[in-house]
Amino acid sequence: IWFGRNSQGGGVYDAMQGTAQTWLMAQGQTNFGALCSFADSYGHVFLGGTRGLWWVDATKPGKISANDARRIIHPLLGDGVTISSLRQWRHYLVIAAGKHILLLNLKSFNTNVAQSSLLFLHPQETNFTGETYQNAMLVDRTDSSLWVATSDMLYRLDLNSWLQQPKRSITPQCLLVTGHD
Secondary structure, three states: OEEEEOOOEEEEEEOOOOEEEEEEOOOOOOOOOOOEEEEOOOOEEEEEEOOEEEEEEOOOOOOOOHHHOEEEOOHHHOOOOOEEEEEEEOOEEEEEEOOEEEEEEHHHHHHOHHHOOEEEEOHHHHOOOOOEEEEEEEEOOOOOOEEEEEOOOEEEEOHHHHHOOOOOOOOOOOOOOOOOO
């Protein structure tokens, strides 16, 4: 059983052994705390908070330590963005990060972490008016919709329809012009 506190750290309780192992920020055992966590169907445990999104391969044999946690680096998952909720929807990890919803493809993540894809629902597609709440996402088994609670509203997202929309690639270009006025 994974547990955490965003301001203090986290740990694991081994129900078979009846023991707990904690990693505390104040004692230098870890540099992040967990506000939310989720174990996916591939054997990964994801931990989110105000210091980004971290993952642990929980299928590895032996005792798990704080050094086993790896950070997922992405501009929308940086320090200061509160990752408040995680949920699996089909083969995606749904990440509630501030006012954003991101989808991490777990199939590609399980195959090659460095080549995994992260999709992003634009704020105009979600239209959230408040920050997402802690551990407040639900997948509706009747129609596969995703329910997300924010600080001021409850939203229903049809991810299946959204994923069928055409994808557009954006290649940023920067033009620098120098000269005299």
